[in-house]
Amino acid sequence: MSLTEEINVRAVTAGVPLVAHLDITYRCNERCVHCYLDHDDGGEMTFAEIDRVLGEMAEAGVFQLTISGGEPLLRKDCFPILRRARDLGFNVKFKTNGILIGEGEAAALRDLCLDSVQISIYSHRADVHDGITKVKGSLERSLAAARFLVSQGLRVKFANVLMRDNANDYPHVQALAEEIGAGFTLDPTITPHLNGDRSLLNLGINREALNKVMRDERLVGNVGEFCAPPAAVGDDELNSFPCSAGHSACYISPYGDFYPCVQFPLPCGNVRRESFGDIWRGSPQLAEVRSVKVRDLPVCSTCVHAGSCTRCPGLAYMEGNFRGPSSADCAKSFARTGIESAAMRQRS
Amino acid sequence: MSETFVRRSRKTASRMVGGEMVVLSVVDSSLFNLNETASILWQAADGRTPLRAIVEREIIPRFEVDAETAYRDALDLVRELGDQGILELADRPIEENR
Numbered sequence: 001m002s003l004t005e006e007i008n009v010r011a012v013t014a015g016v017p018l019v020a021h022l023d024i025t026y027r028c029n030e031r032c033v034h035c036y037l038d039h040d041d042g043g044e045m046t047f048a049e050i051d052r053v054l055g056e057m058a059e060a061g062v063f064q065l066t067i068s069g070g071e072p073l074l075r076k077d078c079f080p081i082l083r084r085a086r087d088l089g090f091n092v093k094f095k096t097n098g099i100l101i102g103e104g105e106a107a108a109l110r111d112l113c114l115d116s117v118q119i120s121i122y123s124h125r126a127d128v129h130d131g132i133t134k135v136k137g138s139l140e141r142s143l144a145a146a147r148f149l150v151s152q153g154l155r156v157k158f159a160n161v162l163m164r165d166n167a168n169d170y171p172h173v174q175a176l177a178e179e180i181g182a183g184f185t186l187d188p189t190i191t192p193h194l195n196g197d198r199s200l201l202n203l204g205i206n207r208e209a210l211n212k213v214m215r216d217e218r219l220v221g222n223v224g225e226f227c228a229p230p231a232a233v234g235d236d237e238l239n240s241f242p243c244s245a246g247h248s249a250c251y252i253s254p255y256g257d258f259y260p261c262v263q264f265p266l267p268c269g270n271v272r273r274e275s276f277g278d279i280w281r282g283s284p285q286l287a288e289v290r291s292v293k294v295r296d297l298p299v300c301s302t303c304v305h306a307g308s309c310t311r312c313p314g315l316a317y318m319e320g321n322f323r324g325p326s327s328a329d330c331a332k333s334f335a336r337t338g339i340e341s342a343a344m345r346q347r348s
Numbered sequence: 349m350s351e352t353f354v355r356r357s358r359k360t361a362s363r364m365v366g367g368e369m370v371v372l373s374v375v376d377s378s379l380f381n382l383n384e385t386a387s388i389l390w391q392a393a394d395g396r397t398p399l400r401a402i403v404e405r406e407i408i409p410r411f412e413v414d415a416e417t418a419y420r421d422a423l424d425l426v427r428e429l430g431d432q433g434i435l436e437l438a439d440r441p442i443e444e445n446r
Contacts, residue, residue, distance in 0.1 A: 003379050007370055014366035063363035063370060091361030091372050113359045113374050 011248045012241075016061035017280050019249040021262050024050065024081055025070040026254055030097050031134035032120070034163055034203050036191045037070065044254040047077045049272060051084055053252065056276035058088040064115075068095035070254070073105070082112050091115045095159075098145030099138060106148035116155040116183075119146055124172035128165060143180070150181045157183035163190065167209040174218065188213055189328050192318045194265050204328075210335040227336050230308045237307035238295035245313060246289035250280065260289050264314025266322065289313070292323060299325050303342035305333040354402075354426045355395030355442040360434045362390065371434050380434060385411075386425055393435060395442035399426060 001009070011018035025044055026037045045053070057065070065085055072078050073096055085092050094109070098119045101109070109117065119142055123129040129139035149156045158177045160170050170186055177184040190204040205213075213219060220226040241247055246260035246268075256272035258279045259265050268286050269279035280286065292313075295301050300311060303325075310333075315326035325343035333341050340348070356362065362371040369387035371380040382390055385407065392402045403422045408415060429435035436442055 003381055007365055007379070007381070010366035010368070016365055018365065058363070061363060061365055063361065063365065063372075086358075086361075089362045091374065115361070115372075115374050115377070 008244075008248060011061070012244075014061075015281070017057070017248060017250050018061065019064045019066075019244065020057055020062040021066040021068065021249075021251045022050075022053075022057075023068050023070060023252070023254050023262070024072050024078065025075050027074045028070045028097075029074060029099055029135065030071065030138060033132055033134070034161060034190050034200055036193045036200065038193075038195065039070065042255050044075075045256055045272065047080060049256070050081055053256070053271045053276055054081075054084055054088055054090075056271070058090065060277045060280055063089075063091060064093065065090040066093045066095060071097055071099070073100040079108060079112075082109075082114070086112050086114075093118065095119075096145075097133070097138070098142040098149075099135070101145035101148060103148050106145070106152045106154070109149065110152035110154055114154065116157055117149050118157045118159050118185075119182075121146075121158040121160055121173050121176070122163075123166045123169040124176050125169060128169060132163070132165060143176070146180050146182055155183070156180070157185055160184065160186050161190070162186060162188045162205050162209070162213065163203045164205060164209075165203075167205045170213075171216075171218070186213065186219055188332070189312075189315070191263055191315070196318070198318075207331070207335065210331060214332070214335045227338075229337055229339060230304050230306075230333075233304065233306045238293065238301060240294055241290075242292065242294055242297065242300075242311055242313050246286050252276075258283070260286065261314050263312060264289075264317055264322070266314075266317055289322070297323050297325075299343050299346065300341075304339060305330075305337070305341050309333050309341070350439050352399040352423060352426070353395055353397070353438050353441050354389070354393040354399055354430075355436045355438075356390060356393050357434050357436055373432070373434055375433060378432070380429075380432065385422070386429065389422060389426060390429075390435070393426075395436070395438075399423065 026039055027041055028039050092114045093116050094114050095118045122132045126139045130136050146156050158173060160173045174184045188205055188210055190201050192198045193200055215223050217223050245264050251259045251262045252271060256270045258269045258271060266285055268283040294306055300306055309329055311329045312326045313322045315328055316322050316324045330341035330343050359374050360371050369382040369390055388406045392406050400419055403419045407418045426435055430437045
């Protein structure tokens with residue numbers, strides 16, 4: 001077992017929220033067509049509130065903290081928030097579109113000794129990227145930001161969400177990342193809007209494009225291994241937890257709402273009314289999430305993919321039941337192996 | 349006799365997880381799990397307190413060890429952490445430079 005795995009096990013055993021994601025605003029200077037957030041300001045936490053919550057998170061044991069948005073740099077106190085987070089010992093991952101990052105901001109981010117900066121890049125073609133963000137010139141500005149950050153020695157990663165409009169561009173984005181000295185991550189999953197609207201899913205790639213992604217060795221490594229039929233499901237798999245959400249990971253919205261994960265908007269409390277630690281330890285909703293093992297999933301526990309599926313309980317929740325299947329993950333398991341999931345078989 | 353001052357590198361993140369100190373170097377993402385003595389030294393490494401004073405205050409009362417042995421072991425330990433790039437060592441107090 002690697003040290004990382006050992007620490008994760010220790011965190012789950014001790015009930016420590018090792019990983020947290022804090023969105024400090026939902027406001028944004030882009031209008032990405034697939035975004036699942038409402039960009040109006042619904043009453044963001046003040047710096048003083050965030051300062052208190054960060055202290056509570058540190059005390060509870062949060063180690064890896066993602067600070068994101070919306071566009072976090074739209075907050076004038078974004079840098080003081082990042083500074084406070086670093087002073088409290090968090091390993092901070094920062095997500096931004098980079099539009100507001102010039103040389104000065106890149107240098108200031110370097111001085112914060114962040115773990116990494118993630119920038120969303122949708123295409124190498126300006127018309128496609130800008131068409132998705134709805135901001136003319138956004139690709140140019142995001143790439144300039146990435147170059148500034150890399151030149152300062154920061155670790156930069158391009159996040160490429162795949163949609164119908166940019167389905168074939170990811171190899172070029174990956175090449176661009178390599179050229180600039182950035183990392184690359186691809187996400188073929190579109191998340192429904194937090195308000196429940198599922199129409200965004202229509203933007204997602206089709207089955208053929210997903211099959212191609214699953215068989216691209218530059219993404220998945222050994223295709224034969226990655227796409228191999230699933231191994232037999234045993235007690236170890238059935239007794240495991242479906243995901244780290246709520247077990248060692250959690251999410252806080254700009255309004256203080258506490259969810260198991262950004263993609264799992266099950267209300268568990270609000271850090272404006274209760275302390276972070278009280279919610280983490282005492283929320284009945286979190287207790288329910290933690291009680292669910294793979295064997296408790298009525299459909300998925302019978303599925304041949306139960307041991308290897310990337311099933312997201314948050315996406316399942318947004319489909320109506322966090323113990324149910326997540327269609328996006330059924331589609332991925334099918335694209336990977338050519339074998340239908342139990343939920344797909346039931347539906348057909 | 350020269351003093352040794354130690355400070356946690358700014359290029360690290362750290363947290364006590366399940367009773368043990370975990371330190372991550374943001375330079376290369378290497379992860380360290382500190383033992384009890386190293387955890388104590390890590391938490392006390394403020395750049396201002398001499399190592400000898402840290403040992404007298406934090407180590408000797410907790411462990412059955414004579415002062416000189418405790419100091420020598422602590423010095424070996426902080427040098428090791430210094431070599432790993434997660435602790436800064438100097439012969440004078442280390443100033444904040446933010």
